[in-house]
Each structure stands twice: as structure tokens, then as C-alpha cells.
Amino acid sequence: MIPVGAIVGAVMALRALNGAKGAKGQPNPYAADAGYFVLSLIFILPATLVCFAALLExxxxxxxxxxxxxxxxxxxxxxxxxxxxxxWTRAAYRFGSLAALSWGADPKGGRVLAGAWALLRSKNPSAEDRDWLEQQLADTCVPMRGAALVASGLLAASRGDLETARALCRSVSHLDRRVAPRLARKAALEWSLADAAAHGRWRDVLELSQRGSGSYSLAAFFQAAARRLLREPRAGRFALGAWWVLARRWWATWPLLKRAWQQTPAPSLLLAMGELAGSTPEPLARALELHAALARVPPGQEAMVLALATEAWEQALSSFTVKDLVAERAKGLAPGAGARALEMLGEQVTEELAAWVLAREVPLYRLEPSGQLFESVEYRARNELLERIEAAAEDVERRLAERRPLEAEEEWRGFLSLQRQCTLAAAIGGGEARRLAFEAVNIPLCNLGAWLFNERQERAIANGMFQWLLAESLELGSDEDRRRYRNNVGCGP
Structure with missing residues (x-):
């Protein structure tokens, strides 16, 4: 007997789920594809129950x-x-195709993500499988959405390009959740946490664990472990153990638990450097020791240590001992050679400290200027960063004028680079540097987003750009900027 009722019910359910209407009567572009789920509920589940009953017999x-x-x-x-x-890369990809309901508005990106995740876990990853997945990503995931973005990041990690992988996986939080499925955000967070922990970047672990989307217990465990390893005063073992149990990744996270559990308080490097600054009476030797010790500064203590180092260099360059040494060495040379040598040494110190500030992303605006050298370091670091931002913004403008497109992933990575530099400018130079950076990127990024949205149909990443521009314009922009970006974000991803 043909199950007419079941077939009719399946057809009606498919139409109801896949033909969801938007606010204006159009098909909902963010609706999940529930077709396979309905068919499996009507046909596969009953057949499985029949087989199970026979197995019991x-x-x-x-x-x-x-x-x-x-x-x-x-x-x-x-x-x-x-x-x-x-x-099993290809098996994960093909079964991922059946899990379309789990991937919301990005089922094609979801199956590539599944394959890329399996490739990362493979003991002997195949270059052929990686190339095949990259081809699937390029052929089927246009326009790019959240799951495809994470898949691209995991594929970059499988190639060893960790910087690209980190940028792409972290950036999925900038996308509208309608085009960034929960599973994609969860996979991105889990990989980012594991990567940061594996490289000992515990401050990054703390920052990432605040997001915790879809992996709250696991993120809380990583956060507790990071606090123990950073030797924070209230980082106890009870919270560490409790979150480890609740995270339910006991085998994979056991080494981290063991390491964090055994962590004991240690004297602060900042205190040690303060003692170093007062232990060496000779000014130049003290400044050189502090300068060399900058490489050992743990995350979070850079600003105060920089203040110690600049103060030591100020005292060294102005001390009579150093001036007498330079004058002795300059005998027989041209007049003023000693003064020029001291000036060149000061410029070299300023240049090296400014480069260190940029590399370590030191928040200088939180400190009161402690001397002329400190102000010179801050000025040089801020100006160099603003010059980079202006050059990158001009490059975007030239490319738009020439209508020279890049791949969607490259467009997004370019935006992320500019966004990160703007954030760094604010961290180093405070509100004024943040305003100058926004003025430099405002129009170029707005035009780039409009081009991606209107002509290239890359609505998801364009919307992510507009959301960041809106957040910046609310504090730094004009009324016209705010109105424009509210309208652009309101158009949806």
C-alpha cells in the first residue's frame, strides 16, 4: 500500500519550511533548508525503528x-x-551536506567547514584533499557567508598560515548572525581558543573566552586556566576543575588542566625589573639592561615596563658619565661630533622602542607622559601607524577607481587589517588617533562596502563592514555618517 498521507504531509511540510516568506512576501534568504530533515523524519526514522525492533527480536x-x-x-x-x-575529509564533507538544517543560511559553507575541520584533525593531511576542498569553496560558496569564512580559515591553518586563520576565524563574530550559523561561530571559537592556548597567548584566551558563543562551558574552562597561568590572585582551582568537568572534553583538555592546576604564584617580572632599575648604579648599563629585558615582558605589563625603560634612557643620555664618555671618544673628530653621536643614539633608541610598541600593541594612552623620550616614542609610533592606515586607505580608493576586484576572502582580510590598525591606533594614541584613523578609512571603506553589496552581491561581508563603520561613527562621525550607516546596516546581510 502506497503511503499517500505520508507523502502529502512531506510535501506540505517542505513547502512550509523552505518557502518561508520575508517581511515583504519574498522568500526568506536566511531560511534553513529543512527538506532532508523532514524526509528523514518521515522515512528514515520509521525504517530505523523497524530495524531496531527486529534487532531486539x-x-x-x-x-x-x-x-x-x-x-x-x-x-x-x-x-x-x-x-x-x-x-575523514570527504566523508565529513558529504555527510555535512545532509546536515543543511544545522547550517542555517550557509549549508554550502557548512559542508566545506566540516571537511576542513576533518582535514585539520587528520594525522596525514592530504594536499589533494585540501586542494579539492578549496575548489569546492571557490565554486559553491559564492557569495561568502559565515561558515564559508570559517572553512577558509581552517584551510589556511592546514596550510600553516596561522595568521590568516586567526584573522578569519575571529572575524566571524563581526558578521550578522543570520548569515553566521551558530555551529560556524562555535567551531571558530574552539579553534581560536585551542590555537591561542597552544602558543601561550593567555591574554588572547581571556579575550576570546568572553565571546563563548555556543561553547560557554569550554570557553569558561579556558578562561579559568588562563587566569591560573597568568597568576591572577583570585584564580582558584575549584573553578578550574568545575569548568573542566562541565566542558566534557576531558581527554583533549587534560594536559591544560594539569598544567594550570600545578601553576604556583611567581614574583612579578615588573617588580623584578623595578629592582633591576635600582640595582645598577651606572645609568647607561641600567638602561641597556632594561632595554634588553623588554623581550621578556609578559602580556599586560608592557606599558609600565616601557615607562621604566624610557626613564632609564632619559637619565642615561643626560648623565655626566655618558657625556664624558662620548666627549672622550670624540676627541680628534670634528667639532660637535659628540653631541651628534648622542643625538643619533637617542633617535635609534626612540625608533627601537616605537617598533616594540607597535609589535606588542602597547596602550600608551593609558600612561601619563614620563619625559621627552616617552613622548617621542608615542609620537613616532602613532604617526607611523596613521601613515600605514592612510596608505592602505588610498590603495583601496585606487582599486575602486580602477574597478579592480579581489576575491571575497581577500577583500574581507584587507578590511580586517585596516580595522585592526585603527583599533591599534586608538590603543596607542587614544581618542585623537582614533578620530584621525576613522577619517582616513571612512569614505574608502564605505565605497568598498557599497561596491561589494550592490555590484558583487557579497552582502554578508559588506554588512560586516557597515556594522563596524556604524559603531565608529556613533562616537566619531557626523550625523550624515550615522544616518548612512544605519540605512546600510538596515538593508541586511
């Missing part, structure tokens, strides 16, 4: 059919806990 040949039915009915669970840990 002693029909052992039904066991493989039961397992197959469960795998087909729970495709993402199968991918996440079977194919990804085993590193």
Missing part, C-alpha cells in the same frame, strides 16, 4: 542498518564525533 543482521539509520538521521552528530576525529 534477534535479527542481528539488522544492526548495521540501525547504525546506518542513526547516522543518516543525525548527520551532524555523525560528522562531529566520528568523521572529524578520524580525519
Amino acid at each position: 534477534g535479527a542481528w543482521w539488522c544492526a548495521p542498518l540501525v547504525l546506518l539509520g542513526l547516522a543518516l538521521f543525525f548527520p551532524w552528530t555523525t560528522v562531529r564525533w566520528v568523521f572529524i576525529p578520524l580525519g
Whole structure:
């Protein structure tokens, strides 16, 4: 007997789920594809239950059919806990296609993400599989959405390009959640946490764990471990153990738990450097020791240590001991050679300290200027960064004028680079540097976003750009800027 009722019900359910209407009566572009789920609910689940009942009656040949039915009915669970840990790249990709409902508005990107995740877990990753996934990403994931963005980041990690992987995985939080599925955000967060912990970047772990989207318990465990390893005073073992249990990744996170559990308080390097600054009576030797010790400064203490180093150099360059030494060495040379040598030494010190400030992203605006050298370092670092921002913004303008497009991922990475430099300018130079950086990128990024949105149909990444520009314009822009970006963000991803 043909199950007419079941077939009619399936067709009606498919139309109801996949034909969801938007506010203006148009098909909802963010609706999840629930077709496979409905079909599996009507056909696969009953067949699996029949096979299970037969298995209970002693029909052992039904066991493989039961397992197959469960795998087909729970495709993402199968991918996440079977194919990804085993590193089966193509199986993860194909079963990921069945989990379209889990990937919301980006099912094509989701299946590539599943394959890329499995490739990362593979003991012997295949270059052929990587090339195949990259081809699938280029052919099917246009326009680019959240899951495809994370997939691109994981593929970059599999190539060893960790900087690109970090930028792409962290940036998924900038996209509208309608085009950035929860599973994509969860995968990006988990990889970013693991990467930051593996490289000992515990401040980054603390920053990432604040997001915790989809992985709250795991993020809380990483946060507790990072606080222990940073030797924060209230980082106890009870919270560490409790979150480790709740995270339910006991085998994978055991080494981190063990390391954080055994961590004991240690004397602050800042205190040690303060003692160093007062232990060496000779000014130049003290300044050189502090300068060399900058490489050992832990994250979070850079600003205060920089203040100590600049103060030591100020005292060294103005001390009679150094001036007498320079004068002795300058005997027989041209008049004023000693003064020029001291001036050149000061410029070299300023240049090296400014480069260190940029590399370590030191928030100088939080400190009161402690001397002329400190002000020179701040001025040089801020100006160099603003020059980089202006040059990058001009490059965007030239490319727009020439209508010279880049791949969607490259466009997004270029925006992320500019955004990060603007954030760094604000951290180093405060509100004034932030305003100057926004003025430099405002129009170029607005035009780039409009081009991506209107002509190239890359609405998701364009919307991400507009959201950041709106947030900046609310504090730094004009009324016209705010109105423009509110309208642009309101157009949706």
C-alpha cells in the first residue's frame, strides 16, 4: 500500500519550511533548508525503528542498518564525533551536506567547514584533499557567508598560515548572525581558543573566552586556566576543575588542566625589573639592561615596563658619565661630533622602542607622559601607524577607481587589517588617533562596502563592514555618517 498521507504531509511540510516568506512576501534568504530533515523524519526514522525492533527480536543482521539509520538521521552528530576525529575529509564533507538544517543560511559553507575541520584533525593531511576542498569553496560558496569564512580559515591553518586563520576565524563574530550559523561561530571559537592556548597567548584566551558563543562551558574552562597561568590572585582551582568537568572534553583538555592546576604564584617580572632599575648604579648599563629585558615582558605589563625603560634612557643620555664618555671618544673628530653621536643614539633608541610598541600593541594612552623620550616614542609610533592606515586607505580608493576586484576572502582580510590598525591606533594614541584613523578609512571603506553589496552581491561581508563603520561613527562621525550607516546596516546581510 502506497503511503499517500505520508507523502502529502512531506510535501506540505517542505513547502512550509523552505518557502518561508520575508517581511515583504519574498522568500526568506536566511531560511534553513529543512527538506532532508523532514524526509528523514518521515522515512528514515520509521525504517530505523523497524530495524531496531527486529534487532531486539534477534535479527542481528539488522544492526548495521540501525547504525546506518542513526547516522543518516543525525548527520551532524555523525560528522562531529566520528568523521572529524578520524580525519575523514570527504566523508565529513558529504555527510555535512545532509546536515543543511544545522547550517542555517550557509549549508554550502557548512559542508566545506566540516571537511576542513576533518582535514585539520587528520594525522596525514592530504594536499589533494585540501586542494579539492578549496575548489569546492571557490565554486559553491559564492557569495561568502559565515561558515564559508570559517572553512577558509581552517584551510589556511592546514596550510600553516596561522595568521590568516586567526584573522578569519575571529572575524566571524563581526558578521550578522543570520548569515553566521551558530555551529560556524562555535567551531571558530574552539579553534581560536585551542590555537591561542597552544602558543601561550593567555591574554588572547581571556579575550576570546568572553565571546563563548555556543561553547560557554569550554570557553569558561579556558578562561579559568588562563587566569591560573597568568597568576591572577583570585584564580582558584575549584573553578578550574568545575569548568573542566562541565566542558566534557576531558581527554583533549587534560594536559591544560594539569598544567594550570600545578601553576604556583611567581614574583612579578615588573617588580623584578623595578629592582633591576635600582640595582645598577651606572645609568647607561641600567638602561641597556632594561632595554634588553623588554623581550621578556609578559602580556599586560608592557606599558609600565616601557615607562621604566624610557626613564632609564632619559637619565642615561643626560648623565655626566655618558657625556664624558662620548666627549672622550670624540676627541680628534670634528667639532660637535659628540653631541651628534648622542643625538643619533637617542633617535635609534626612540625608533627601537616605537617598533616594540607597535609589535606588542602597547596602550600608551593609558600612561601619563614620563619625559621627552616617552613622548617621542608615542609620537613616532602613532604617526607611523596613521601613515600605514592612510596608505592602505588610498590603495583601496585606487582599486575602486580602477574597478579592480579581489576575491571575497581577500577583500574581507584587507578590511580586517585596516580595522585592526585603527583599533591599534586608538590603543596607542587614544581618542585623537582614533578620530584621525576613522577619517582616513571612512569614505574608502564605505565605497568598498557599497561596491561589494550592490555590484558583487557579497552582502554578508559588506554588512560586516557597515556594522563596524556604524559603531565608529556613533562616537566619531557626523550625523550624515550615522544616518548612512544605519540605512546600510538596515538593508541586511
